[in-house]
Amino acid sequence: MPNEAVSPVAVQDGAGANASGADSVHPFPRNRTEGHVIECDGERAVIAASAGKSTSASDDYWAVGQLISVRVNENRVVGLIYKIDAPTKDWDRNTDNVVHIYIELVGEIRNDSTGVARFTGGIAAYPYAGAVAHRIRAADLAAVYAASTDNSVQIGQLSQDRSVPALISIDKLLSRHFAVVGTTGVGKSTAVTLLLRKIIAARPDVRVLLFDPHNEFTAAFPRDAVTVDASSVDLPFWLFKLDELVEVIFRGRKADPTEVDALRDLIPLARERFRRGEGGSSPLLRRDKVTTSLTADTPVPYRMVDLLALIEERIGQLEGKADRPALKSLKARLESILADPRFRFMFGAKTVSDVFGDVVSLLFRVPQAGKPICVFEMSGLPSDVVNAVVSVLCRMAFDLAVSSDGTIQTLVVCEEAHRYIPADQNAGFFPTRQAIARIAKEGRKYGVFLGVITQRPGELDQTILSQCNTIFAMRLGNDRDQDIIRSAISGGAKSTLSFLSSIANRECIAFGEALHAPMRMIFEHIAQEALPGSHIYEKQEKNRSGAFAQPIDVVIRRIRYGDEAEFAHEEPVEIAVEARPLLPPHEAGEGYGARVSPENAHPAASPAYRDGRSAAPRYEPQPGNRTGDFARGFRFNRP
Ligand SMILES: Nc1ncnc2c1ncn2[C@@H]1O[C@H](COP(=O)(O)OP(=O)(O)OP(=O)(O)O)[C@@H](O)[C@H]1O
Numbered sequence: 001m002p003n004e005a006v007s008p009v010a011v012q013d014g015a016g017a018n019a020s021g022a023d024s025v026h027p028f029p030r031n032r033t034e035g036h037v038i039e040c041d042g043e044r045a046v047i048a049a050s051a052g053k054s055t056s057a058s059d060d061y062w063a064v065g066q067l068i069s070v071r072v073n074e075n076r077v078v079g080l081i082y083k084i085d086a087p088t089k090d091w092d093r094n095t096d097n098v099v100h101i102y103i104e105l106v107g108e109i110r111n112d113s114t115g116v117a118r119f120t121g122g123i124a125a126y127p128y129a130g131a132v133a134h135r136i137r138a139a140d141l142a143a144v145y146a147a148s149t150d151n152s153v154q155i156g157q158l159s160q161d162r163s164v165p166a167l168i169s170i171d172k173l174l175s176r177h178f179a180v181v182g183t184t185g186v187g188k189s190t191a192v193t194l195l196l197r198k199i200i201a202a203r204p205d206v207r208v209l210l211f212d213p214h215n216e217f218t219a220a221f222p223r224d225a226v227t228v229d230a231s232s233v234d235l236p237f238w239l240f241k242l243d244e245l246v247e248v249i250f251r252g253r254k255a256d257p258t259e260v261d262a263l264r265d266l267i268p269l270a271r272e273r274f275r276r277g278e279g280g281s282s283p284l285l286r287r288d289k290v291t292t293s294l295t296a297d298t299p300v301p302y303r304m305v306d307l308l309a310l311i312e313e314r315i316g317q318l319e320g321k322a323d324r325p326a327l328k329s330l331k332a333r334l335e336s337i338l339a340d341p342r343f344r345f346m347f348g349a350k351t352v353s354d355v356f357g358d359v360v361s362l363l364f365r366v367p368q369a370g371k372p373i374c375v376f377e378m379s380g381l382p383s384d385v386v387n388a389v390v391s392v393l394c395r396m397a398f399d400l401a402v403s404s405d406g407t408i409q410t411l412v413v414c415e416e417a418h419r420y421i422p423a424d425q426n427a428g429f430f431p432t433r434q435a436i437a438r439i440a441k442e443g444r445k446y447g448v449f450l451g452v453i454t455q456r457p458g459e460l461d462q463t464i465l466s467q468c469n470t471i472f473a474m475r476l477g478n479d480r481d482q483d484i485i486r487s488a489i490s491g492g493a494k495s496t497l498s499f500l501s502s503i504a505n506r507e508c509i510a511f512g513e514a515l516h517a518p519m520r521m522i523f524e525h526i527a528q529e530a531l532p533g534s535h536i537y538e539k540q541e542k543n544r545s546g547a548f549a550q551p552i553d554v555v556i557r558r559i560r561y562g563d564e565a566e567f568a569h570e571e572p573v574e575i576a577v578e579a580r581p582l583l584p585p586h587e588a589g590e591g592y593g594a595r596v597s598p599e600n601a602h603p604a605a606s607p608a609y610r611d612g613r614s615a616a617p618r619y620e621p622q623p624g625n626r627t628g629d630f631a632r633g634f635r636f637n638r639p
């Protein structure tokens with residue numbers, strides 16, 4: 001074994017003492033049986049070996065999924081076993097048996113001038129017939145998976161040899177985006193919390209915005225995250241672009257083009273009216289004299305009361321015209337949404353002020369204030385506005401990075417990503433797809449990164465998945481999902497993915513930019529109390545013990561009104577808006593921070609309405625106490 005003599009690593013290992021301690025933690029005894037190459041076509045090779053009488057001595061050695069090495073001159077060619085068979089198709093327990101081992105060539109290890117083992121994906125000298133194949137040394141295994149940059153962290157151990165750390169490059173993980181895929185319950189969310197912890201430790205400059213559809217991540221980041229949800233965030237409607245607002249107003253259904261046209265015309269005027277603090281005369285009536293550089297998309301505040309008044313004015317102008325019913329229906333639509341407590345996070349602010357800075361500071365952690373992660377809990381949001389909210393926030397993440405010259409860098413993590421960016425181009429919401437695709441395609445130039453998590457990669461927009469250059473593929477049962485992941489891996493070790501349907505929970509096959517070579521690994525163990533959704537598990541325990549019960553009337557109210565039932569005003573809110581002059585600027589206050597006085601405000605901001613809200617006890621979200629958590633609880637109620 002000439003190369004073992006020159007390599008310091010090899011000397012250790014060749015001494016059979018296993019200085020790395022590999023075998024001491026390995027569950028099976030290892031032997032040193034050698035095999036010989038009998039066939040090689042440049043991509044794959046077949047090795048003939050003799051399996052001893054005792055199958056237990058070599059059963060983890062020549063086994064599918066193991067990496068082995070083939071000595072070729074001074075180098076070791078690394079192969080992944082994807083199949084084994086006995087050519088005689090028979091097994092004699094009393095003698096040695098011949099086995100054939102089929103390997104896919106992964107790369108080559110050579111020692112550099114200092115004797116350190118280095119792995120490359122290419123192969124300079126292919127195995128020749130008769131070349132000796134044997135178990136890979138722990139040091140060679142470590143060289144295969146050594147991280148490619150300095151900013152590398154350990155996220156687990158190799159499945160093949162638990163003494164070898166699974167390392168990834170955080171910089172590449174971020175800048176080239178990543179995806180975690182796997183069937184339900186295999187540990188995707190837990191793996192993501194682990195990755196996020198490593199990311200914020202290695203890159204303190206990066207912020208994380210995590211869309212959390214099941215309200216489960218807060219429990220995993222007690223120190224590092226702020227949590228916002230529909231009851232605690234104020235995401236004013238004027239931050240929404242026209243098509244996002246339309247998605248909300250029409251609750252995800254097809255919009256009426258006349259109504260959308262009216263909004264497109266009138267929202268800029270409402271914005272202009274607010275900007276000028278204009279009162280008395282309506283810009284609509286003097287339309288020819290009003291020019292505005294504002295558009296329906298400019299993120300400048302406007303008041304709903306102004307928009308409703310403008311619609312009313314236009315209705316007045318259109319006496320007998322065909323568009324009147326559409327405008328009336330638009331007005332009714334807006335009024336009903338203003339009265340809906342579930343939309344308070346958008347329309348509930350008592351005053352219209354320029355809270356853009358506040359929203360950015362809270363959601364995008366500027367400054368971080370020791371909490372770089374923002375968990376956006378979405379189970380309390382009406383499901384038909386989730387898309388629009390994700391769209392607004394992804395857009396903001398991108399704009400922030402661009403406008404801050406890349407100094408505000410954000411990792412946007414989309415849990416259950418197939419919901420917002422489905423494969424079916426006709427489903428989902430186009431602006432959300434557009435906003436996420438923009439991050440995926442251009443984000444790395446400005447410092448906006450994407451992490452997607454899904455249990456159905458086949459149902460995810462394939463162009464966005466293809467931009468995720470590191471994939472952590474956990475167990476996947478569905479053939480189509482497996483095919484999609486298989487098509488994402490390139491080069492050697494495609495066969496690694498043949499195990500996708502059978503790998504254990506917490507285990508994954510990781511491949512892509514952040515690692516040298518595809519790696520089958522086990523994520524680090526996370527303590528029970530730091531698991532995502534740990535409060536849900538606790539609650540289930542309580543439910544089982546009967547310590548926690550919900551009165552049926554509360555359950556029914558929640559079904560009817562959602563979480564808001566706990567603070568919803570029982571009386572229906574009267575909304576009746578007439579076109580009326582606005583207050584002159586000095587009475588309304590100046591600038592964006594101007595207050596809307598009760599007299600000129602929309603009744604939704606009237607004292608009666610406000611009292612109705614404030615009289616009811618304010619709902620303070622408690623972990624494990626929301627409708628979404630109940631739903632989640634049922635999902636998790638598995639043995
Ligand atoms: N790294 C880990 N350490 C400890 N336990 C883990 C780990 N990964 C997974 N588990 C266990 O598996 C359970 C399910 O994990 P998790 O919720 O992350 O799965 P998931 O794939 O996100 O499921 P779903 O598709 O339902 O969201 C956890 O509650 C935990 O008990």
Ligand SMILES: [Mg+2]
Nearest residue numbers: 185188189190
């Ligand atoms: Mg999950």
